[in-house]
Amino acid sequence: MKLFFTTLSIMLISMSLQAQNSQSKGRPVYLDERQPIEARVKDALSRMTLEEKVKLCHAQGKFYSNGVPRLGIPGLWSSDGPHGVRFEMNWADWGHSGWEIDSCTAFPTLTCLAATWNEELAYQYGKGVGEEARYRNKNVMLGPGVNIYRTPLNGRNFEYMGEDPYLAATLVVPYIKGVQSNGVASCVKHYCVNNQETNRMGVNVEVSERALREIYLPAFRAAVQEAGVWALMGSYNKVRGQHACHNEYTLQTILKGEWGFDGVVMSDWDGTHNAKEAAYNGLDIEMGTSNRPDKGIFGRNFRFDESYLGNDFLKGLRDGTYPMELVNDKATRVLRLIFRTAMNRQGFGKMDYAAHSEIVKQIGSEGVVLLQNNKVGKTPLLPIAPSQYNKILIVGDNATRVLSHGGQSSELNPQHETSVLKAFQDRYGDKISYAQGYAVERNPNEQLRQEAVEKAKQADLIIYVGGLNKESGQDCEGSDRRSMGLSFGQNELITALLNANPRIVFVMMSGNAMELPELKRMPAILHAWYLGSDAGDIVADIITGKVCPSGKLPFSYPVRLEDNGAMSFGAESYPGVNGTQTYKEDILVGYRWHDTKGIPALFPFGYGLSYTTFKYGKPTLNGRTVTVAVTNTGKVEGKEVVQLYVGDDQASVLRPVKELKHFKKINLRPGETQTVTFTINDDDLKFYDEASKGWKLEPGSFTLYIGSSSTDIRGKLKLSI
Numbered sequence: 235m236k237l238f239f240t241t242l243s244i245m246l247i248s249m250s251l252q253a254q255n256s257q258s259k260g261r262p263v264y265l266d267e268r269q270p271i272e273a274r275v276k277d278a279l280s281r282m283t284l285e286e287k288v289k290l291c292h293a294q295g296k297f298y299s300n301g302v303p304r305l306g307i308p309g310l311w312s313s314d315g316p317h318g319v320r321f322e323m324n325w326a327d328w329g330h331s332g333w334e335i336d337s338c339t340a341f342p343t344l345t346c347l348a349a350t351w352n353e354e355l356a357y358q359y360g361k362g363v364g365e366e367a368r369y370r371n372k373n374v375m376l377g378p379g380v381n382i383y384r385t386p387l388n389g390r391n392f393e394y395m396g397e398d399p400y401l402a403a404t405l406v407v408p409y410i411k412g413v414q415s416n417g418v419a420s421c422v423k424h425y426c427v428n429n430q431e432t433n434r435m436g437v438n439v440e441v442s443e444r445a446l447r448e449i450y451l452p453a454f455r456a457a458v459q460e461a462g463v464w465a466l467m468g469s470y471n472k473v474r475g476q477h478a479c480h481n482e483y484t485l486q487t488i489l490k491g492e493w494g495f496d497g498v499v500m501s502d503w504d505g506t507h508n509a510k511e512a513a514y515n516g517l518d519i520e521m522g523t524s525n526r527p528d529k530g531i532f533g534r535n536f537r538f539d540e541s542y543l544g545n546d547f548l549k550g551l552r553d554g555t556y557p558m559e560l561v562n563d564k565a566t567r568v569l570r571l572i573f574r575t576a577m578n579r580q581g582f583g584k585m586d587y588a589a590h591s592e593i594v595k596q597i598g599s600e601g602v603v604l605l606q607n608n609k610v611g612k613t614p615l616l617p618i619a620p621s622q623y624n625k626i627l628i629v630g631d632n633a634t635r636v637l638s639h640g641g642q643s644s645e646l647n648p649q650h651e652t653s654v655l656k657a658f659q660d661r662y663g664d665k666i667s668y669a670q671g672y673a674v675e676r677n678p679n680e681q682l683r684q685e686a687v688e689k690a691k692q693a694d695l696i697i698y699v700g701g702l703n704k705e706s707g708q709d710c711e712g713s714d715r716r717s718m719g720l721s722f723g724q725n726e727l728i729t730a731l732l733n734a735n736p737r738i739v740f741v742m743m744s745g746n747a748m749e750l751p752e753l754k755r756m757p758a759i760l761h762a763w764y765l766g767s768d769a770g771d772i773v774a775d776i777i778t779g780k781v782c783p784s785g786k787l788p789f790s791y792p793v794r795l796e797d798n799g800a801m802s803f804g805a806e807s808y809p810g811v812n813g814t815q816t817y818k819e820d821i822l823v824g825y826r827w828h829d830t831k832g833i834p835a836l837f838p839f840g841y842g843l844s845y846t847t848f849k850y851g852k853p854t855l856n857g858r859t860v861t862v863a864v865t866n867t868g869k870v871e872g873k874e875v876v877q878l879y880v881g882d883d884q885a886s887v888l889r890p891v892k893e894l895k896h897f898k899k900i901n902l903r904p905g906e907t908q909t910v911t912f913t914i915n916d917d918d919l920k921f922y923d924e925a926s927k928g929w930k931l932e933p934g935s936f937t938l939y940i941g942s943s944s945t946d947i948r949g950k951l952k953l954s955i
């Protein structure tokens with residue numbers, strides 16, 4: 235009997251194996267999902283004509299690039315990025331297609347994510363955006379952006395993750411893993427040294443090798459080596475004389491050589507300028523292509539095959555100008571990306587607004603930074619108990635504006651965006667009144683100001699919602715801000731409001747550091763970024779104390795614009811002279827500059843207040859392990875970001891006083907203590923040595939700073955190597 239069953243099961247197994255074999259025999263390897271991707275790519279490539287390979291290397295629509303229709307291999311649909319899935323766009327111009335079903339969840343902008351200092355939230359963010367992208371049939375999400383915050387004037391800072399390479403590198407990794415867990419590629423951008431919008435299409439950046447390695451590249455390197463990002467976008471500017479979209483050094487030597495990137499390099503839209511460089515220097519897909527003046531192509535007059543990596547490339551391959559390896563390498567990479575995304579059948583995403591709103595709220599709640607909370611009477615103004623107030627006046631254009639709109643490529647069509655006014659009205663009904671106060675006009679609007687001031691005199695409390703917006707010249711792609719100040723007459727309005735009623739909470743929407751009027755008289759200031767779909771609820775929860783603020787600044791607020799390193803060197807450093815700019819502050823970006831030069835920031839990197847207080851115990855060092863106990867000594871539950879900075883006591887080169895190397899965000903109930911540990915590794919101590927072209931650890935003494943911000947240091951240790 236036993237023998238019978240054994241024979242039967244052997245027969246059944248072998249029959250099923252035969253069935254499987256005959257299935258895979260009939261199916262080409264590239265279509266067989268059980269085969270490894272590399273085998274499928276190789277097989278697909280072997281079946282393709284030269285023309286089909288070249289077709290993979292350039293766009294065929296504004297946000298579409300080719301597949302191989304004859305073989306049933308789909309093309310790639312891309313979308314901006316990075317805060318949600320963009321409006322559907324026209325085939326060949328920048329217009330909206332006008333679909334009614336292209337709404338999305340608007341996630342808080344990336345500066346807000348950086349201000350959470352929370353890796354788990356970065357993963358949830360990426361996962362949520364990726365789910366919506368997959369649902370909307372997008373294969374490549376154009377983002378996240380990890381260009382370093384070099385000057386407060388950069389119009390695109392809000393799309394990036396602040397001034398510190400370690401913070402940006404730490405958060406970009408889970409974001410990308412989250413997106414890609416859906417079979418959607420992240421396309422990390424804009425590689426590299428694209429730190430301003432002024433002259434962005436061609437400014438030539440001269441930057442030292444050390445600053446490149448220590449400041450501007452680490453987040454890209456982490457995206458490649460730790461997150462395994464599948465795509466990367468070259469930037470518009472030139473790097474040391476050559477356009478970044480076909481820059482031999484940054485793409486071939488560093489990205490594909492040193493870092494072993496196996497994904498696809500896409501150009502920024504119209505960022506390709508030279509056929510030969512595009513062929514040789516590591517560009518895989520050319521996007522855009524409305525700038526072939528030599529072929530009479532401008533703007534809307536698209537002819538996609540006239541790309542540099544289109545007909546020019548094909549001709550060069552046919553007549554032997556270019557070796558076939560060039561197109562085979564590009565096509566292999568594009569196929570790999572297609573197999574990872576468009577031909578990857580794992581799930582189909584979801585447009586779960588309710589679940590994604592929860593993530594938005596968490597990110598916003600942990601990202602808003604409480605900059606100031608002075609006493610009015612005996613207690614700090616925030617949080618407020620609305621029961622104490624009968625008349626709350628909300629003032630400001632940003633209290634009602636849909637801030638997910640605008641900003642250019644990062645614009646979104648949110649399924650809902652709750653304004654601050656709406657959130658307060660929903661909660662407190664008749665107690666709430668509104669005055670616009672200022673309008674987005676060239677000249678300040680006297681009438682609006684006067685109306686607001688009159689209403690302010692009658693109110694018990696004013697919530698002023700202002701700052702920047704997403705219009706050109708504010709926080710918006712394509713141009714930089716002209717100054718660090720507020721526009722539209724907001725300074726005068728704020729002074730007039732304070733004169734009428736000093737009980738004001740300033741909710742500042744902005745992706746950038748600001749010059750703040752009336753700082754001494756303004757009791758409470760929240761830096762509230764752009765918070766996306768649930769902006770109003772997030773702000774209301776913080777103002778009323780439902781949420782205890784825990785965001786920490788991902789960049790420094792200089793007192794004056796010229797206190798910022800990049801800005802202190804004049805036009806040669808920013809925005810450049812005769813088409814070239816030199817990063818004269820070198821490695822001293824952000825707090826590295828303020829600390830090392832002894833120029834205090836108004837609000838330093840890593841800073842942010844709470845409704846509770848935290849006491850740090852004495853840190854200890856055991857070998858390479860740092861331990862510190864942190865206690866919540868206040869009355870409410872709250873989160874604290876424990877930060878560890880390293881300084882090199884004597885070095886053969888200039889080193890910043892301190893650099894962020896570890897952090898941990900913890901949640902503590904009143905009275906609760908938690909012990910945080912960090913392990914110092916060699917990489918935390920090294921600098922990039924230009925002479926030996928490598929990272930160098932110089933033995934000696936190091937100071938470890940444990941603090942609540944880059945300047946609020948609660949304990950120091952000495953480490954000897």
Ligand code: BGC
Pocket residue numbers: 314315376423502503643
């Ligand atoms: C921007 C990119 C964006 C692309 C597509 C470019 O102008 O610089 O960030 O992804 O357009 O919209």
